[in-house]
Amino acid sequence: MAVTKETLDRLATPKPERARWLQATLDFTRQRPLGAIGAAIILVMAVVGLSAEWLAPYDALQTDYGAMLAAPSGAHWLGTDAYGRDVFSRVIFGSRTALIVGLGASIIGATLGALIGVASAFFGGRIDLVVQRIMDVLISFPLIILALAVVAILGTGVQNVILAIAIPMIPRCARVVRSSALAVREMPYVDAARAAGFTDARIVLRHMLPNVTAPYLIMLTAFLGQAILLEASLSFLGLGVQEPVAAWGLMLRGAAVEFAETAPWMAIFPGLAISLAVFGFNLFGDSLRDALDPRLRTQ
Amino acid sequence: MSDVLLEVRNLVKHFPVGGGMFGGPVATVRAVDDVSFTVRRGETVGLVGESGCGKTTTGRCILQLERPTSGQILFEGTDLITLPAEELRVLRRRIQVIFQDPFSSLNPRMTIGQILAEPLKVHRIIPEKTARAEKVQELLAQVGLLSQHADRYPHQLSGGQRQRVGIARALATEPSLIICDEPVSALDVSIQAQIINLLEELQSRLGLTYLFIAHDLSVVRHISDRVVVMYLGKIAEVADRTALYESPVHPYTRALLSAVPIPDPKLEASREHTVLRGEVPSPLNPPSGCVFHPRCPIAEPRCSAEIPLLREIHPEHRGACHLA
Numbered sequence: 001m002a003v004t005k006e007t008l009d010r011l012a013t014p015k016p017e018r019a020r021w022l023q024a025t026l027d028f029t030r031q032r033p034l035g036a037i038g039a040a041i042i043l044v045m046a047v048v049g050l051s052a053e054w055l056a057p058y059d060a061l062q063t064d065y066g067a068m069l070a071a072p073s074g075a076h077w078l079g080t081d082a083y084g085r086d087v088f089s090r091v092i093f094g095s096r097t098a099l100i101v102g103l104g105a106s107i108i109g110a111t112l113g114a115l116i117g118v119a120s121a122f123f124g125g126r127i128d129l130v131v132q133r134i135m136d137v138l139i140s141f142p143l144i145i146l147a148l149a150v151v152a153i154l155g156t157g158v159q160n161v162i163l164a165i166a167i168p169m170i171p172r173c174a175r176v177v178r179s180s181a182l183a184v185r186e187m188p189y190v191d192a193a194r195a196a197g198f199t200d201a202r203i204v205l206r207h208m209l210p211n212v213t214a215p216y217l218i219m220l221t222a223f224l225g226q227a228i229l230l231e232a233s234l235s236f237l238g239l240g241v242q243e244p245v246a247a248w249g250l251m252l253r254g255a256a257v258e259f260a261e262t263a264p265w266m267a268i269f270p271g272l273a274i275s276l277a278v279f280g281f282n283l284f285g286d287s288l289r290d291a292l293d294p295r296l297r298t299q
Numbered sequence: 300m301s302d303v304l305l306e307v308r309n310l311v312k313h314f315p316v317g318g319g320m321f322g323g324p325v326a327t328v329r330a331v332d333d334v335s336f337t338v339r340r341g342e343t344v345g346l347v348g349e350s351g352c353g354k355t356t357t358g359r360c361i362l363q364l365e366r367p368t369s370g371q372i373l374f375e376g377t378d379l380i381t382l383p384a385e386e387l388r389v390l391r392r393r394i395q396v397i398f399q400d401p402f403s404s405l406n407p408r409m410t411i412g413q414i415l416a417e418p419l420k421v422h423r424i425i426p427e428k429t430a431r432a433e434k435v436q437e438l439l440a441q442v443g444l445l446s447q448h449a450d451r452y453p454h455q456l457s458g459g460q461r462q463r464v465g466i467a468r469a470l471a472t473e474p475s476l477i478i479c480d481e482p483v484s485a486l487d488v489s490i491q492a493q494i495i496n497l498l499e500e501l502q503s504r505l506g507l508t509y510l511f512i513a514h515d516l517s518v519v520r521h522i523s524d525r526v527v528v529m530y531l532g533k534i535a536e537v538a539d540r541t542a543l544y545e546s547p548v549h550p551y552t553r554a555l556l557s558a559v560p561i562p563d564p565k566l567e568a569s570r571e572h573t574v575l576r577g578e579v580p581s582p583l584n585p586p587s588g589c590v591f592h593p594r595c596p597i598a599e600p601r602c603s604a605e606i607p608l609l610r611e612i613h614p615e616h617r618g619a620c621h622l623a
Contacts, residue, residue, distance in 0.1 A: 188404035190466075195362045196418045196472065197391030206417075210408035 026290055034124030035287020041280025049096040056089035060246040067262045072210045079265035080253035087265060091273050093246035098099045098277060101231040101241070102156065105165035106223035112166070113147070113173025114216045118208045120174065121181035122200065135171035143168045147230055149241045161240045173219040180212045187211075214292040221288050232274050303373075304508050305338040305361065305476055310370035312356050316583065317579065328582050330356040331367075332532035335609070338476070343502065343509040345523030345540070347516060347555070349579055351531040354512045358478045361510070362396055363387060374476070392422050392472035399481035401461035405453040412449030413465050415439070417459055418471045438467040442497060459490035466497065470505070470569055479511045516559045528552050531590040532582055533598060534609055538616040548618035551591050597622055 025135040048055060064084035072079045078087040118133040150164035193203045234240030235249030245252060251270035260267055312331040317322030330526045331353040338344045359365040361372055363379055372379045374394060379387060398404035405414055415435045425431045436446050442463040453461055469477050483491040488516040499522060501507060513519050519526060526543045528536045536549040547553045554573040560568045575594045580586055586593050592602040601621055
């Protein structure tokens with residue numbers, strides 16, 4: 001009897017969750033090396049952004065009029081800009097701005113989009129029809145145009161830029177999540193929840209939303225790269241983050257254009273940072289989509 | 300024993316087919332067409348028929364998962380169809396469901412404990428958290444699961460265990476009526492017997508009433524007190540289990556029963572089989588008159604012209620056949 005009880009206990013104890021996560025990470029790295037490279041770039045960017053104060057050799061705002069437009073050297077690794085600010089330090093602090101805006105905008109945009117998509121699928125019928133037509137109208141504007149319109153209404157600044165990028169992302173995420181939610185709605189466990197007399201809000205939030213995390217995560221990572229690019233574009237156009245905050249898009253405009261021939265480092269390095277970040281997020285996002293999409297799964 | 304718990308009156312469910320934003324529906328599927336029957340308190344009513352005959356749709360209409368086209372569903376005398384949404388939500392705890400597929404009927408993102416505790420919380424049956432955990436343990440024990448199972452996710456359980464969780468979830472709200480929608484047809488034969496026995500044991504212990512939807516006639520014979528046979532959205536025959544299995548009046552029931560194998564090779568070889576011709580007609584365009592006439596071995600000219608009414612052929616034994 002004691003043996004039976006012991007065996008039962010052992011059998012009943014589930015494998016630790018951490019081991020599963022570790023295994024999943026290792027599998028992902030082995031099967032999708034490009035995705036792992038993307039993840040590594042993101043990780044480096046996150047660490048740099050978080051510890052900018054300690055990593056940057058100079059303050060991002062500190063001007064040095066004795067070393068304006070200085071070429072890359074031992075003192076200023078990536079040179080200085082027209083105000084004598086260290087480009088290397090500004091690129092490092094810029095990654096923080098990019099991450100804040102990118103993460104903020106994609107999390108807000110994808111989450112609101114997912115909520116709208118799931119609710120639209122759950123209620124169906126006329127509500128679904130109306131919501132989806134509104135989403136179609138919003139989708140018909142290119143990302144940048146809609147973002148420009150939002151900035152024009154709200155004004156510039158980091159918070160407004162986050163909103164301006166999040167809003168055009170909502171309909172894109174809503175549409176993708178809705179299609180998954182339509183399948184989830186037909187699952188017997190959703191019927192069981194309805195038969196049990198649960199409220200609509202509970203069914204949407206507890207039973208449907210957690211089961212569309214795969215498309216949600218895919219949209220989220222896909223948006224991250226786009227959001228960073230969009231932030232850079234808005235800042236470049238002078239409609240995003242404002243001086244003197246260190247932001248990559250901002251570093252490309254103004255004096256950088258003027259001195260493009262004599263001091264190309266002012267534009268090259270922030271440009272490289274943008275490309276690298278977007279490249280990293282896109283690689284990771286693509287691989288994550290492949291890994292999470294059961295139709296593309298090879299095993 | 301004779302008081303009626305559930306009465307289905309002239310239930311009709313039509314599904315529109317096609318039609319876009321502007322055009323009306325092109326056709327209608329007559330999934331359930333004028334179905335009436337009663338379920339008495341404490342009994343098990345078997346609802347049988349081929350796939351597509353409308354038995355599951357009938358169950359879904361009773362559960363109010365589908366909005367019936369017309370008819371009444373009286374639960375203890377209250378019509379569920381006209382009940383205001385909030386009152387219906389409260390009443391839902393009295394009618395529960397066990398689904399066919401134990402793999403998709405449990406939310407994969409919730410632990411078994413959460414799944415079982417949720418209805419207790421929502422309906423404020425046990426508002427206090429520790430007491431709720433105790434009730435979950437009690438429910439698990441009731442269906443023969445271990446207390447450790449509460450912390451597991453559905454994918455960590457076997458099909459039979461999951462079906463037990465499905466039963467425990469149905470029991471959580473202390474219902475009077477449980478709609479069992481093919482609760483064993485997705486399980487292995489050995490597990491089927493366990494689940495059937497569990498359902499019977501729970502019924503006698505808790506005084507439950509079952510509407511048992513199935514296509515397996517031997518399972519239905521085992522568990523049911525009365526049996527309703529459906530064909531193409533209509534009721535073909537209603538009778539006590541013994542009467543139905545021993546002296547069926549409707550030719551469709553006879554054909555169904557002759558398709559059930561007898562576990563004795565000699566008997567099986569010697570008996571006569573009624574094999575039906577053709578396929579089940581489309582419910583989009585059901586045959587005129589008796590819906591069964593194109594496949595009926597004894598059909599007469601009047602069968603294709605007149606719709607047979609469900610009438611009492613023997614006491615407590617009703618059939619919808621002109622020739623019975």
